[in-house]
Amino acid sequence: MTAPLHLISLNDLPQAEIESLLVRARDLKRGDTQPTLQGKSLGLIFFNPSLRTRTSCQVAMFQLGGQTVLLSSTADFWDLETQEGAMMDGEKPEHVKDAARVLARYVDGLAIRTVREPGPRYREDRRDEAIHLWARHSTVPVFNLESMLWHPLQALADLLAMRESLGSLQGKKLALTWTANPQPQQASVANSLLLAAARFGMEISIAHPAGYELDEQLVAEAKSSTKVRECFSMAEGVEGADVVYARSWGSLKHYGQPTVEAAQRGKLRDWIVNRDLMARTRDGRFMNAMPVRRNVVVTDDVIDGDLSLVYEQAENRLHTQKAVLERFLRT
Amino acid sequence: MTAPLHLISLNDLPQAEIESLLVRARDLKRGDTQPTLQGKSLGLIFFNPSLRTRTSCQVAMFQLGGQTVLLSSTADFWDLETQEGAMMDGEKPEHVKDAARVLARYVDGLAIRTVREPGPRYREDRRDEAIHLWARHSTVPVFNLESMLWHPLQALADLLAMRESLGSLQGKKLALTWTANPQPQQASVANSLLLAAARFGMEISIAHPAGYELDEQLVAEAKSSTKVRECFSMAEGVEGADVVYARSWGSLKHYGQPTVEAAQRGKLRDWIVNRDLMARTRDGRFMNAMPVRRNVVVTDDVIDGDLSLVYEQAENRLHTQKAVLERFLRT
Amino acid sequence: MTAPLHLISLNDLPQAEIESLLVRARDLKRGDTQPTLQGKSLGLIFFNPSLRTRTSCQVAMFQLGGQTVLLSSTADFWDLETQEGAMMDGEKPEHVKDAARVLARYVDGLAIRTVREPGPRYREDRRDEAIHLWARHSTVPVFNLESMLWHPLQALADLLAMRESLGSLQGKKLALTWTANPQPQQASVANSLLLAAARFGMEISIAHPAGYELDEQLVAEAKSSTKVRECFSMAEGVEGADVVYARSWGSLKHYGQPTVEAAQRGKLRDWIVNRDLMARTRDGRFMNAMPVRRNVVVTDDVIDGDLSLVYEQAENRLHTQKAVLERFLRT
Known part of the structure; x- marks a missing residue:
């Protein structure tokens, strides 16, 4: 066999x-x-x-x-x-x-x-x-x-949604941004998206608060095939983006320390995707893998807007x- | 769309x-x-x-x-x-x-x-x-x-069972009677049956203890299309009925007061459908939407008798x- | 009907x-x-x-x-x-x-x-x-x-597995042996196997600790159609067997006395099927109805060996x- x-x-x-x-x-x-x-x-x-x-x-x-x-x-x-x-x-x-x-x-x-x-x-x-x-x-x-x-099957669905909306992904700008969320999550969605987008030649920015870096090996792997920029500001991250992908993930710095991490996370409520932020993009599509906490991760007007791809995803x-x-x- | x-x-x-x-x-x-x-x-x-x-x-x-x-x-x-x-x-x-x-x-x-x-x-x-x-x-x-x-799909199944057993429902007598039940239930089954039977031209009696009236708007709606009689006695309610439909529902008078309602309900154990009661009907069929508490809602001999429609329902x-x-x- | x-x-x-x-x-x-x-x-x-x-x-x-x-x-x-x-x-x-x-x-x-x-x-x-x-x-x-x-459907699957491996079951030797297990189980699997094997003319030995006899009526029924030997030793039970079927069951002697039974059971850890035991058989197949507690009921080498029928069962x-x-x- x-x-x-x-x-x-x-x-x-x-x-x-x-x-x-x-x-x-x-x-x-x-x-x-x-x-x-x-x-x-x-x-x-x-x-x-x-x-x-x-x-x-x-x-x-x-x-x-x-x-x-x-x-x-x-x-x-x-x-x-x-x-x-x-x-x-x-x-x-x-x-x-x-x-x-x-x-x-x-x-x-x-x-x-x-x-x-x-x-x-x-x-x-x-x-x-x-x-x-x-x-x-x-x-x-x-x-x-x-x-x-x-989360490979989520990444595949995400790739299809981006292609349906943007055509070829080569050279398109993906802004992956951390957001507030009372429940820490694993970085599986972000990890799979990061490497998939890199393979398809997208330029990637990753915005997150200090201490919320993604796995450094995976980031290095993405960097080996495309341009990847990391920053500590949503506004900077989404500048000129074709896609803003909102996702929360737990802190690697405080991994296995839920109380410390929760205290840290509690101070980061302003990491929310709203209309002002989206105005900085180039007709940026809004993406999220759901379930989504409305008005915590993203405001209603953005997720319910014309450029939201969440239901297609x-x-x-x-x-x-x-x-x-x-x-x-x-x- | x-x-x-x-x-x-x-x-x-x-x-x-x-x-x-x-x-x-x-x-x-x-x-x-x-x-x-x-x-x-x-x-x-x-x-x-x-x-x-x-x-x-x-x-x-x-x-x-x-x-x-x-x-x-x-x-x-x-x-x-x-x-x-x-x-x-x-x-x-x-x-x-x-x-x-x-x-x-x-x-x-x-x-x-x-x-x-x-x-x-x-x-x-x-x-x-x-x-x-x-x-x-x-x-x-x-x-x-x-x-x-x-509970519209229950009412549809009930209508079919009544038609199979009685033919045309026009002018047939439906006795909807409250019964004892240690667990209060919503009136959904009774509400849907009431309006469905009214639309099909059945004459309806509703028997229940004082304080266990059905929603008055719905009863008024039923009255707008057929004869509806309300009474506080099972015996009176089932007199000459073609169908006796047994169902328990919670008291609107004590809605949201489970302790008070339970005390009240505890005194109403004699609201049970038995052979003596059925003898007052005109070959009355026995109906119930199940699950049914035997010998509380109805005696075994009635539910297991030839005129019981419960399994057809x-x-x-x-x-x-x-x-x-x-x-x-x-x- | x-x-x-x-x-x-x-x-x-x-x-x-x-x-x-x-x-x-x-x-x-x-x-x-x-x-x-x-x-x-x-x-x-x-x-x-x-x-x-x-x-x-x-x-x-x-x-x-x-x-x-x-x-x-x-x-x-x-x-x-x-x-x-x-x-x-x-x-x-x-x-x-x-x-x-x-x-x-x-x-x-x-x-x-x-x-x-x-x-x-x-x-x-x-x-x-x-x-x-x-x-x-x-x-x-x-x-x-x-x-x-x-557990009739387990017995049917077991019969098929034995026939696939041994051909005709007539006269073949089945050693049904009790084993250690921290959780007592009903004897359903053993009972069904016992009577099925007897009907197919297998010679049966049942090995178990004292107090763990199977239901005496069922054993008598098996004895009415084939040779059934009971003993208090695994080694004796599996001697020359074509099949060793490992199963644990609760003590009838201490039925309904879980604390007493657990104390008794705790002393019986050496009732495990291992390679030494299987060496006493005649190329004995190992059988078990799963889930199986590895290295408690049977050692890894036996269950993972060539003569194990557990996945076929x-x-x-x-x-x-x-x-x-x-x-x-x-x-």
Whole structure:
């Protein structure tokens, strides 16, 4: 048996493959849907609640003639052991390797969301062990529905939305800006977008408060293929931008120190995207991966304005996932 | 984009439409099912548990060739903000308008149960804001699976059951009677039945203890099209009835005062439908929308007797919902 | 209406029927799947979490062209009254007879897992009342997905796995051995295997610590058709075995006394299947019904070895259930 192809990060795919997925997604959006996955089943495993991702995955399979089995960690199964060789006499009655191997006998693919509350150390969370363990033991393709580090299917939907609105992305200016948010989030969306935009030749600015730098290795990787500018001011960051992408993420400086981080974060309420800020752009499109806290992350007038792409981004989850599922599961 | 047609209350539909749905439901019950909704998806959103409504909706879609995505508020998503213009820095990470707009990009219809524990004021609950908010922001049809005020799909199933058993409903006597029940319920089932029966020309009696009047506007509306008699005695209410419909609902007089209401309710244990009561009817059929507390609401001999329509009512949920879904979702 | 055929225990089926299900399951495993259940729906009711059983049932229906409605007791419905004639003024708003009758109007079959924590008395749990109540009131076939006493679909999958690996089972030696496990389990898997293996003419040894005897009536029943040996030593039990089936079950001696039983159980850590033990067999296959606590029930080297059938057993759940569903639901 050859190892299956998994989709953990967009880095797993060559550029030509991403191009072809985007073209196929556009055609699917225009209505070119065939029952290409008749008789196929996709297992959906969520280790926390999901609205958009879950619904769009289920409908994607349905529209292609396939089916889904939904497993949520809280309601449907138990804690899984992850240590190799563990003597399993504690709370965890099953090893992730057995869950993966068995489920892979039933379904044709496994789509898994492993993102969770940060642990004490970034170094460890950054290894993204959970999603890799599933991939290691599954004999069918594993699709990453958001891990600690990556959210590849969101990035694919974002790329499609930008192309629909801007045409070629080469040389276009993307302003990725941190925003206020009472709940810290993992940087998965920002990480995946950063590397995807870089690969498509966009010029990137990243604006964030001091202490909220993105992962330095990933920024370096983006810099290796395009111009990336970092700054501590939203206004500076969005200057002349074609796209303003709003997202909040937790502080790496205070990683694993939620109380310290919350105090710091509380002072940063003015990191909100509003009309004045958007006036500094070049007809800048507003983007956000949702759920969005209105009037905290962005004002109503911007998100509800003509240049907001948020609902297209959300809708594109459906179309890009259909393209991915067809590509990986079709026999 | 034109606004979609929603089904919040049977009042939304002209009489001829209801007639044609009942005819179609009867044909579907006789086996005339075609895959008219192939490729269509229905989102099912429940803000509290459901057995009959959920199962019958899922099977209705399946039998028509469609699919469902099930979202329950407790397990699958989070509290939704409902205030227009809110600064969302509290517990609620998503606005209902965004949830509705996004889900409407994925599915072809949204079926939603918003009924919940009563709030402090009837005046406010009566506005039935939650279901209307979903309808306002959804670009696909919204089906009411029970709100604070209405339960239109139950009423449609009830109408079909009465017609199957009695033929034309014109001039037939419906006795709607309050019963004991340790758990107060919203009057949604009673409200929808009252107006539906009135439109079909049934003569209606409503029996309930003092303080358990139904909404006076709705009773006035029913009176505008048929004879409606209110009384404080079950025995008087069911006299000569063709149908006895048993249902419990909370007291409007003590709305928002659960302790007072419970004390009052505790004294009303003799409001039970039994054989002696049914002997006062004209071969009266027994009806109830289930779940039913046996030997509290109705004695076993009555609900299990030959004139009980309760299982037909329940089964009709399937057939009438298939008729509704076909009518609203077929393209 | 004639009563439907239910599958509560393999005893419900004549031997020729089991044979034919195994043959059909083998063909289904080889790829001979047709949409024989198009338009059919199966209700899945779980009174506790399930991974394998649930996923394999859902995929079984999907692959045959059918659909499933999943109802879990915690999230989707309420406590059901089981007493005949009860005055239902307590916590339970619905009677199991009404839930069964109504669901049977919507779906074509009901697959139900009723196994739960042991009650105070074995005599009562042994009656397996819950699954029988559902069967009594359902007008569509009821499939037992594990009750207090039986797990027929696991036994069917186990029979297929043994036949695939050993050919004819007549005269082959099955060593059923108790193992350590921090969580006591019902003996349902062991009971069903014991009687199934006996019917197929296997010679059986049962090894367990003193006090962990299986149900004496069932052991007597097995003895009536084959050679059954009981012993208090794993090493003795597996001597010359073709198959070692590892399973833990609670002590009947201390039934309903969880503290006493836990103390007793805690001393039995050396009841683990390891390489030394397997060396005593005749190329013995290792079997287990999962979830499996690695290095407590069995060492990694044995379960991951060439003679382990655990993943085939798990996969066979899918194929045997497809055979059963076809047999019972096809019209």
